[in-house]
Amino acid sequence: MNRFRRSRVTDPKIWLALFCAFVSCKSLAQEEIVILFVEDEATTDERFWYGASLGVAEANVQGQFLGLSYRLERRSAEVPENADDDVAIAMIAAVSSENLTALAQWYAPRGHPVLNVSLSTDALRTACLDGVFHILPSDRMRADAIGQWQSANPGAAVDAVAWHPDFIRYAARDLNGRFRERFGVPMNSESWAGWAAARMLAEAAVRARSREPSAIAAYLRDELAFDGQKGVAHSFRDTGQLRQPLLIVAQGQLIGEAPVRGVADFTELDSLGLARCP
Amino acid sequence: MKMDAGLLAMLVMAGPAAAQPTERLFVTNEGDNTVSVINANTLEVEATIDIGNRPRGIGFSPDKSRVYVALGDDDAIGVIDVRTLDVLDTIPAGSDPEAFAVHPNGNLYLSNEDENLASVLDPGRREIVAEIPVGIEPEGVGVSPDGTRVMVTSESTNMVHVIAVPENEIVANILVGARPREVAFTSDGRFAYVSSEVAGEVTRIDVADNSIALVKSLQEIDGVKPKGLLLSPDERVLYVSTGRANQVAVLDAETLEIEHAIPVGIRVWGIALSADGSRLFAANGGSNTISVIDTASHREIGTVEVGDMPWGVVIDD
Numbered sequence: 001m002n003r004f005r006r007s008r009v010t011d012p013k014i015w016l017a018l019f020c021a022f023v024s025c026k027s028l029a030q031e032e033i034v035i036l037f038v039e040d041e042a043t044t045d046e047r048f049w050y051g052a053s054l055g056v057a058e059a060n061v062q063g064q065f066l067g068l069s070y071r072l073e074r075r076s077a078e079v080p081e082n083a084d085d086d087v088a089i090a091m092i093a094a095v096s097s098e099n100l101t102a103l104a105q106w107y108a109p110r111g112h113p114v115l116n117v118s119l120s121t122d123a124l125r126t127a128c129l130d131g132v133f134h135i136l137p138s139d140r141m142r143a144d145a146i147g148q149w150q151s152a153n154p155g156a157a158v159d160a161v162a163w164h165p166d167f168i169r170y171a172a173r174d175l176n177g178r179f180r181e182r183f184g185v186p187m188n189s190e191s192w193a194g195w196a197a198a199r200m201l202a203e204a205a206v207r208a209r210s211r212e213p214s215a216i217a218a219y220l221r222d223e224l225a226f227d228g229q230k231g232v233a234h235s236f237r238d239t240g241q242l243r244q245p246l247l248i249v250a251q252g253q254l255i256g257e258a259p260v261r262g263v264a265d266f267t268e269l270d271s272l273g274l275a276r277c278p
Numbered sequence: 279m280k281m282d283a284g285l286l287a288m289l290v291m292a293g294p295a296a297a298q299p300t301e302r303l304f305v306t307n308e309g310d311n312t313v314s315v316i317n318a319n320t321l322e323v324e325a326t327i328d329i330g331n332r333p334r335g336i337g338f339s340p341d342k343s344r345v346y347v348a349l350g351d352d353d354a355i356g357v358i359d360v361r362t363l364d365v366l367d368t369i370p371a372g373s374d375p376e377a378f379a380v381h382p383n384g385n386l387y388l389s390n391e392d393e394n395l396a397s398v399l400d401p402g403r404r405e406i407v408a409e410i411p412v413g414i415e416p417e418g419v420g421v422s423p424d425g426t427r428v429m430v431t432s433e434s435t436n437m438v439h440v441i442a443v444p445e446n447e448i449v450a451n452i453l454v455g456a457r458p459r460e461v462a463f464t465s466d467g468r469f470a471y472v473s474s475e476v477a478g479e480v481t482r483i484d485v486a487d488n489s490i491a492l493v494k495s496l497q498e499i500d501g502v503k504p505k506g507l508l509l510s511p512d513e514r515v516l517y518v519s520t521g522r523a524n525q526v527a528v529l530d531a532e533t534l535e536i537e538h539a540i541p542v543g544i545r546v547w548g549i550a551l552s553a554d555g556s557r558l559f560a561a562n563g564g565s566n567t568i569s570v571i572d573t574a575s576h577r578e579i580g581t582v583e584v585g586d587m588p589w590g591v592v593i594d595d
Contacts, residue, residue, distance in 0.1 A: 061394060061414050062435045065451035171433065174415050177392060227456040227476040267501045
């Protein structure tokens, strides 16, 4: 597996890049920031990769004004890599439960954030893994959203998801439009999770003014107020779960949002899922 | 009727440049593609104009003879005669124009929301004279009173792009809180205020060096989503509409402390202020109304029913 190499903060190019984060330095050669994208070896599921790719492309729009560029490096979880080629700031993991556990055990103690975009398992949240961040809603969050909806609509057969391609409220119309224009397919929850992970890593690097993986992890954990284009800021719980609104779906059709109006206020994101570590 | 010579002289001398204000409010109704025209004194709806698809940004020409309306789904700017209410023109304006500011020279600096562009439109020549690449989802545009600076927000890139005029080039890019929506300059051009909707804060920018002078969270207002910004005539107070927090916040313009929070309708965005500062009008997109606020008592004193999803409001007074 790859190892992150610590950035050399004595490198004058890095200081210049950090300075240029706050004034426009058009003459500066682009500083490159690498984000790993790790997937299962045998996967054919492109949805997460599409989302992460769009996220990095959008981060590069901001980056051009800051003298920064981001690159998403695609890796398979099982393939051994050369150890000395990485300066990645973090990893986006679209992997199976077994692979996520292995990645978390290797990287988290070393302060390198792992962003889980594929698994909704509650056990991963109750484990409260330091340095591991969960982007998709947990199964419990979904159940709570469905429960809220059903308390207002008894007997309704619904599901709760992170995203839906027909969502147009807030800035969802714009994001769905950008995704569909780029890939020719609808944006679903998995793609939104990949997009969100990439965008929030760029956000962390810029606002924390750092490429240090531990600084990225600390920013995500303690300061992130992320615009997931669902109307309110998303932030992380101490469980590592991203707080967020959910969308209510019936037979594939978008019918509402959670927290559900009349049951909980739209700001009460902790009404969905495990609010804090046990 | 016999006419006094002095009065006659005044009438002869008064030309278009001295035209009396129409004392009208103009409101864009994003959801039904109309503009509502309201008598600002009687609060009667005088007319509802079919204007074109997805009207949002609205503003006056420098001489206030025309109302411009951004028509996002028509890729155009609609032009209304402020007096006759005729739709005079629909000018191609690039893709998805959302909002704009009218420069003292008459050009419109507008945001093309789905193109990551700010465009400069000469409405007389019906021509886009410049296009400036900005961040993702550009929206709010503000012009400094001396016309040398235009600021454009990019909502998804979380930046304010500072454009020098007449060069029409970006000279600075300022990172602000998440989802910046509007820009408002002080009358002396020294400062610009920016609302950040998802971050729930207002930023004051020092225009001289493009630095951030102050950032203030408004999150003591539950669910606050800052959008519209307006200074009072004496510039002691900054009015901020708060979206689905359903209030207009009244801030000390210097400290940005919240002095009052005035309950209005649902999803309040566009705001306009009478010239004397006594009346604030707020567009409630979720209630389909305009709230009328008495600024001295900080209370809503009436509402006017308008079209579907009112977005922006301006006043000719």
